[in-house]
Amino acid sequence: MKVDRSEQDDARRERIARAAFELFARSGLEGTSVQDIARAAFVSRTNLYRYYPSKVHMLLAHFERTVRDTHDEAVQRLHAGAAPQAVWGHVTARMADLGVRYRHLVGAVGHAVLGARPSAAGAGEGVRTALTLVALVEPVLIAMRDRGALRDGVNTHLLSALLVDACLLALLHGGHRDQREVLRDWQDRFSLLLHGALAPGVTEDSVRESGLIVPGRG
Numbered sequence: 001m002k003v004d005r006s007e008q009d010d011a012r013r014e015r016i017a018r019a020a021f022e023l024f025a026r027s028g029l030e031g032t033s034v035q036d037i038a039r040a041a042f043v044s045r046t047n048l049y050r051y052y053p054s055k056v057h058m059l060l061a062h063f064e065r066t067v068r069d070t071h072d073e074a075v076q077r078l079h080a081g082a083a084p085q086a087v088w089g090h091v092t093a094r095m096a097d098l099g100v101r102y103r104h105l106v107g108a109v110g111h112a113v114l115g116a117r118p119s120a121a122g123a124g125e126g127v128r129t130a131l132t133l134v135a136l137v138e139p140v141l142i143a144m145r146d147r148g149a150l151r152d153g154v155n156t157h158l159l160s161a162l163l164v165d166a167c168l169l170a171l172l173h174g175g176h177r178d179q180r181e182v183l184r185d186w187q188d189r190f191s192l193l194l195h196g197a198l199a200p201g202v203t204e205d206s207v208r209e210s211g212l213i214v215p216g217r218g
Contacts, residue, residue: 013051016041020058060129070094071136084143096182099171110168133164154197
């Protein structure tokens with residue numbers, strides 16, 4: 001049976017990203033060489049560069065896969081009727097867990113996303129990851145808008161991008177000791193950004209009481 005070349009390339013690309021992340025998780029970005037990754041992924045160093053131009057690209061590729069999986073699960077929950085509160089809690093808990101568990105890799109991801117700029121040749125480093133993160137947050141905001149909690153004209157894409165930047169900055173500079181501190185910080189930032197997007201007559205307290213967002217925890 002003939003194997004499609006594109007499928008082979010996709011499988012090899014995923015294998016490289018997974019092998020690289022396992023090494024990064026253990027030894028960090030700087031402590032892992034390209035040769036280490038090539039050996040772990042069973043490819044030559046030259047072949048490895050055909051798929052990824054740098055170690056950061058390998059890290060972002062694996063991270064994007066995790067974010068997409070979380071996004072798909074979140075959308076399924078929303079379509080099944082889950083409250084945005086519950087979905088937001090699931091999404092932030094998953095991301096906070098990754099941020100704490102792999103805190104030594106957060107800097108590379110955060111700086112790539114926050115410094116992302118489209119180039120003349122297309123999406124620059126970090127742009128695709130930034131868009132993937134925005135796509136993770138936006139369905140929750142759309143669900144809130146559809147339930148009347150947000151103004152009709154609110155730009156959910158822009159608000160999602162602001163939330164992503166705020167959460168990444170919190171991870172980079174917050175000095176959190178555990179997942180609970182991360183979630184509390186994120187909720188504070190979420191509440192602050194949400195304030196200007198609430199529909200007329202809707203207060204943050206009423207949004208909390210309706211179960212649309214998770215109350216901050218002390």
